Amino acid sequence: MHILIVDDEPAIADTLAYALRAEGFSSEHCALGGAALERLADGSAFDLVVLDIGLPDISGFDVCRRLRRDSDIPVLFLTARSDEVDRIVGLELGGDDYVAKPFSPREVVSRIRAILRRLRPERQESAEAHGRPQKSAKFAVDRDGLRIAYHGHWLALTRYEYLLLALLLERPGRILSRPQIMAAVWQDDGESLERTVDTHIKTLRGKLRAVRDDEVILTHRGLGYSLAA
Incomplete structure (x- = not known):
């Protein structure tokens, strides 16, 4: 499984990349929302996007809104805020889950697995069977x-x-x-x-x-x- 990490904090991105790699995932990193949209639009095969809401160029909400115009790729939001309204907005825009900072990298990986298992059960069960x-x-x-x-x-x-x-x-x-x-x-x-x-x-x-x-x-x-x- 190939994961795109969109976060402008290198330390967070590196920590997530290591945790994902330790669990058998591969990943790429974009620090800006615009760069992430370009990467996703060029046909690259990603299975899920870990998306920070507070990006310096455009918000993670805007990235998700544009992404949902022609893609159903799963999105896990990251944010420094834990307000209920942010969670609701993110989910209504098409996000699949939400994690507030600070977080455990293992928890993020666990949530990623849960999302992929929930949204793509047939493919996983077929491979395992x-x-x-x-x-x-x-x-x-x-x-x-x-x-x-x-x-x-x-x-x-x-x-x-x-x-x-x-x-x-x-x-x-x-x-x-x-x-x-x-x-x-x-x-x-x-x-x-x-x-x-x-x-x-x-x-x-x-x-x-x-x-x-x-x-x-x-x-x-x-x-x-x-x-x-």
Whole structure:
């Protein structure tokens, strides 16, 4: 599942992005309402929008109002105010839920799951019933089940292997340094060392080669790692 975060506070956006990634979601960030509307209008496949009401260019209410002219994408509002009138206005404009700041990132992720489960039950139940990836491709990610398939075979991944591979899959072809990977995957483990990344890359390569002997994860000396585009 791919989530668009629209919030002008980088710290909030980064915290949400990390929480989403830890739960198997991918995300993108826009700081302005206008930029978010452009991103949504260009055909990008997002499954839900996390939308701050107090944006510096146009309000989140206006973004939702324009979005609802031709899109039914789920919207979760964020606001620094908890007034009942704001909640009512947001829901009447077509919002699906509402969270007041300060909030727990885990609560936001939980609400996102609930929205997607409520609005798209048939697609999720079908995928779970058949136990197969939702997309047919070299890689397929079951973000609800926190698992990844490679050429149709589910990989037996540890938590960190899953998060590492999911991170690389979000940015095919982009080189990620060890510190970038550490910050994204092992942010909650202060004792981890950068060589941990090398160890997990090695085990991931072994599991991928057990399915097909291709060079999927590339090493860039002195720079880091990337997933073959």
